Each structure stands twice: as C-alpha cells, then as structure tokens.
Amino acid sequence: MAHTAYHIGREALRLLLVRRGITFLRTKTRKGSPDPERDAPAGIGRDPLGLKSVSSATDVNIVMGCDYYAERFHPGGLAELGEERMAALILADIVDGVASTGVRAGVIGEIGLGWPPSHSEVMALRAAVRTQLASGLALVIHPGRDPKAPFECVDIVTRAGGDVSR
Numbered sequence: 001m002a003h004t005a006y007h008i009g010r011e012a013l014r015l016l017l018v019r020r021g022i023t024f025l026r027t028k029t030r031k032g033s034p035d036p037e038r039d040a041p042a043g044i045g046r047d048p049l050g051l052k053s054v055s056s057a058t059d060v061n062i063v064m065g066c067d068y069y070a071e072r073f074h075p076g077g078l079a080e081l082g083e084e085r086m087a088a089l090i091l092a093d094i095v096d097g098v099a100s101t102g103v104r105a106g107v108i109g110e111i112g113l114g115w116p117p118s119h120s121e122v123m124a125l126r127a128a129v130r131t132q133l134a135s136g137l138a139l140v141i142h143p144g145r146d147p148k149a150p151f152e153c154v155d156i157v158t159r160a161g162g163d164v165s166r
Contacts, residue, residue: 016058048103065140066093066105067131068124070112079120086127087134094135108132108139113153115144122156129162138166 048064055062067090068074078086093105108128113121125141132139139162143149157164 063106087130090131112142115146129160
C-alpha cells in the first residue's frame, strides 16, 4: 500500500490530535533515568508507545529518532562509554526497538551540538555516523549557533565516513 507524505504545521497537528482526544501534553515525555544506556536520546526522553498510540489514533505515520542530543542533556558517564558502545546503543533502537517496546527508530537524531562542539557532542555525532553506516538511515543534526557550525558538522560527518546527503 502506497503512503502519501503530508507536511503539516504545529497548529494543524494540534487540531488533528484534539479531534482524536489527544493533547500535546499527553505526547510529551520525560526520561526518568540518568543511565546512559537507557533509551537514547538520553536526557530528553521519548515515549515510543505513546508515539505509536498517537500514530494509530490519527492514522499519521510518525518517525521516531534515536541518538544523544546536546551535551547539557547527556546523561552522566556518556563520554566514558566510547563511540563504539554509543553506536551499538543507537543501532539497537533501530534494529530491536526502544527498550522492550518493539517500537523502532526510523532516523538518527536529532544530534545536537553547541558551539564550539564539546568532546562528548563530537563523540555522539561520530557514533551516529557509525550507526548510519550500519543502518543506512539519515542523520538529523542540530548545529551550534554560529555561522561556522553547519560546516563543522559536515566536516565531522565527512571525516568519519558518513553520507552527508542522508
């Protein structure tokens, strides 16, 4: 069955959800654990089953992301995991699904970086590239607030062997 992609704004989405009895508040989540190995993007939180519920109720396909956002949202000890372990955790969200939900991520990101990017942010971006190479999924990157930041992100992704067109 072919699907049609629709791009709608925040207000249109809110009205669609309201018609189904779903509020934005019900779709927001909080991550309750400082454990860096508990579902990425750590620090911001996701509700995969909530997203699945909203998708089913609205008949709208929702693509969930996976990764670690900007450093201030990183759980303690993230940098000590190393890029290889970070990449394995991100890939598990894609292949196996988040935690035991079976709901799988369909995009890598949003990968957040400050300016200049911190050591752990660069590690998370390189781990995301490793995951991209293993999965073929696209990267979603939020560069720091500096005119040079997007170019720095492209440089990091390119040096790590990633596909900047994805």
